[in-house]
Amino acid sequence: MAEIYPFRALHYNSAAVDLQKVVTQPYDKISPEMRARYYAASPNNFVRLILRQPTPGSNQTVYSEAAAELQNWVGESTLISEGAPAIYPYVQEFAVPGEPGETSGRKERRGFVALLRLEEYSTGVVHRHEETLSGPKADRMELLKATRCNFGQIFMLYSDPKREIENLLRKETAARPWQQVTDEYQSTHSMWRVTDPLVLEEVIEAMKSRKLVIADGHHRYETSLAYARARREEAQEDDRANYIMATFVPLESEGLLILPTHRVVHSLPDFNWEKLCSEAAPFFEVRPLACTGHAVEDAKTIRQALEQAGRERPTIAAYAGPQRAALLSLRKDADLAAALGEFPETLRQLDVVLLHGLVLEKVMRIDRQAVREQKHLRYVREFEQAIEEINQGQGQAVFLMDPTPIKAVCDNAYAGLPLPQKSTDFYPKLLSGLTIYWMDNPAGL
Secondary structure, rough: OOOOOEOOOOEEEOOOOHHHHHHHHHHHOOOOHHHHHHHHHHHOOOHHOOOOOOOOOOOOOOOHHHHHHHHHHHHHEEEEOOOEEEEEEEEEEEEEOOOOOOOEEEEEEEOOOOOOOOEOOHHHHHOOOEOOHHHHHHHEEEEHHHEEOOOOEEEEEEOOOOOHHHHHHHHHHOOOOOOOEEEOOEEEEEEEEEHHHHHHHHHHHOOOOOOOOEEEHHHHHHHHHHHHHHHHHHHHOOOOHHHEEEEEEOOOOOOOEEEOOEEEEEOOOOOOOOHHHHHHOOOOOEEEEOOOHHHHHHHEEEEEEEHHHHHOEEEEEEEOOOOOOEEEOOOOOOHHHHHHHOOOOHHHHHHHHHHHHHHHHHHHOOHHHHOOOOEEEEEEEEEEHHHHHOOOOOOOOEOOOOOOOOOHHHHHHHHOOOEEOOOOEEEOOEHHHHHHHHEOOOOHH
């Protein structure tokens, strides 16, 4: 049973802070350049809590410094607490990323923010859809222990084909938003507060029967699970550690958009393009593509070819330079049962599984542990950036992907079959800095 609860969010004081200058993208989407820009935007920018820069000459960790900064901001009322528990409807209006120079339409994604009682995956309430990496969990654990805060929201999917829960909250969003900001990608984020006990009870009750799939936030969810276990083992009466802040979005939403995440391979001692193509041939039809070395033009060429081929059968694009580009389309006679026998049949036809199980592991000899540790592998969202990195010598090859269908994501998650890391990229991201779950909030849960 999914147990959700309203809570007293800690948030920026609009009388003291310009929200536009302090909110950020999630920590794992913040590049060094973005962090520098956030730091320059405001001394109260949220990046100083979630991805703090080391202070020169300090003998404190970035985590303890973030905890001290949090206390300072609370003490000076830069951050303030809600007086009553609430659920927070959250609406995102955004442009659909399209090809360069094209006009894309705008979509709307509606959800709500609340607390969720943590559940082990084994209970069948919360389902993961992809594997996790060890490094991010260790980093987030140190920040959680130091601050006892959920600074970002876990992105949860639930099924609501009749829009039952969305309709309960829609009338609450007719008024002017409580918080509203436009991010650097021109996505508008609007949030409201719902404190009406009757509405809250209806939403809580309606959510009890829902199965949940983690869209984004696997590392933070598993970190919170580990933290709650540790507190219990320490015999600490710490019920607040048993909850996590999440945004809940119906998987039937027309605004639910998944972008592909591309793989840049680098630093292999014996990389050879011709060898890659020949050893991939037993599994894939290898069709050369004419590329010029111009990232924008080549991205358009590859994207169009990939989309067209992908409609017929699973296809991956490979690019190692202007004279070394090809489509890898799954052969109809490929013996996937033999080659990918450890994978269930439902996974064997997915592009991302074929890439990891066949191309990376069998052809390029990059084992799963190396993938988990991100050795020889880097993840990039944008087509043009991925291609330009190869052109500039920042990688040996990039594998470009179509997005994973949302149905495949959820069906495999329900079946307990997680996909490889970074199989999906839900867009837009949930902004960090709109609400905080502070376990030590003196006002209460």
